[in-house]
Amino acid sequence: MRGGGARAWTLHLAVLVLLLAVQFVLPAYHHGNLARIMVLASYAVGYNILFGYTGLLSLGHALFFAAGMYGLGLAIKLGGWAAGPAIVAGLGAGLLLSLAVGALALRTSGVAFMIVTLMFAQAGYLAILYFGAFTRGDEGFVIPREARMIMWLDLADAATRYFVALALFALCLLFCLWLMRQPLGRALIAIRENEERTEMLGYDTFRLKLVAVAISGTMSAAAGAAYALLFGYVGASFAxxxxxxxxxxxxxxxxxxxxxxxxxxxxxxxxxxxxxSGLTTAYMMIAGVVLVMITLFARSGLLGEARRRLWGWLP
Known part of the structure; x- marks a missing residue:
């Protein structure tokens, strides 16, 4: 266990060091892409805590991503807030929404949970469109460069944007790695494997699942707020x-x-x-074929298969 834990920390820190190093040699196009990927991967890490580790399939996480994005964006646009306090507003919006949605949706399970979370997300999307006078609806709005400053850091600068995206991703990644080695993380995995037996052992599974929703939703909101701040745009398509x-x-x-x-x-x-998309206009068909192949031949996902076949110590 200790050896596997040391190897896991070494591997994940090495990945972060590699991401730090490659930004000095990447062309501008891939430099910007990787910054965007790290923000979106932070969103995926948050989603994985709920789905991958707790076993709850949500189809409503766009609500939390958009809560962070609009919480920050509207605080800047309508309230004239600085970027720092606006980030707190985005995180607060994500936390409150995740607690409210979790408290209601967790009264269901299975397919019903999936449908309820989807309905909440659609309600959030329609609310953004309905209050278009404030949100600008489908058109969205741009956050001006002068508002994308934290102290002396210009988040519109490509290098600064990359470092901030890396810092967010590192925080989410290492937090997830740490959490899954704590009693809370182990309890969430136990719920995924057998919720009834976990209850028999004396755990309050409703409370644990609510905590998982709150952590996942807040992390997703952090990614949404970071996306708006780093790339300067807030739009309904993200909801x-x-x-x-x-x-x-x-x-x-x-x-x-x-x-x-x-x-x-x-x-x-x-x-x-x-x-x-550079090869054909039917690029989603290619993506679909690849996804089908992965589903057929790597049912646990790329890294999941590597863990199953080669490196059982991978967390």
């Missing part, structure tokens, strides 16, 4: 059902219940679509 499906795909492709899987899945899917 649509597509952004509830995408983290599920990223986690499944990379490996549900693995710490690095969400990053690997996000990286793989981002460049698969990017490369395929």
């Amino acid at each position: 649509a059902v597509q952004y509830s499906i995408l983290p599920l795909l990223w986690v499944l492709v990379g490996g549900a219940g693995t710490v690095l899987g969400p990053f690997l899945g996000t990286l793989f899917m981002f460049y698969l679509i990017d490369i395929a």
Whole structure:
């Protein structure tokens, strides 16, 4: 156990060091892409805590991503807040929404939980469109460069944006790695494996699942707030059902219940679509075929299969 833990920490820290190093040699196009991927991978890490480790399939996480994005964006646009306090507003919006949605949705289970979370997300999306006078609806709004400053840091600068995206991803990744070695993380995994037996052992599974929803939703909101701040745009498309499906795909492709899987899945899917779109207008068909192949031949995801076949110590 200790050896596996040391190897796991070494591996994940090495990945972060590699991400830090490559930014000095990447072309501008891939430099910007990787910054975007790290923010979206942070979103996927948050989703993985709920789906991959706790076993709760949510189709409503776009609500939390958008809560962070709009919480920050509207605080800056309407309230004239500085970036720092606006980040707190985005995180607070994500935490409160996740607690409220979790308290209601967790009264159901299975397919019903999936449908209820989807309904909440759709309600959030429609609310953004309905209050278009404030949110600008489908059009969205741009956060001006002068508002994207934290102290002396210009978050619109490419290098600064990359470092901040890396810092967010590192925080989410290492937190997940740490959490899954704590009693709380072990209890969440126990719920995934057998909730009835976990209850018999004396655990309050409803409370534990609510904590998982809150952690997952807040982490997703952090990614949404970071996306708005780093890339300067807030739009309703980020609250649509597509952004509830995408983290599920990223986690499944990379490996549900693995710490690095969400990053690997996000990286793989981002460049698969990017490369395929340069070859044909039917790029989603190519992506679909690849996803089917992964489902058939790597049912545990890319990293999940590596853990099953080669490195059983991978967390």
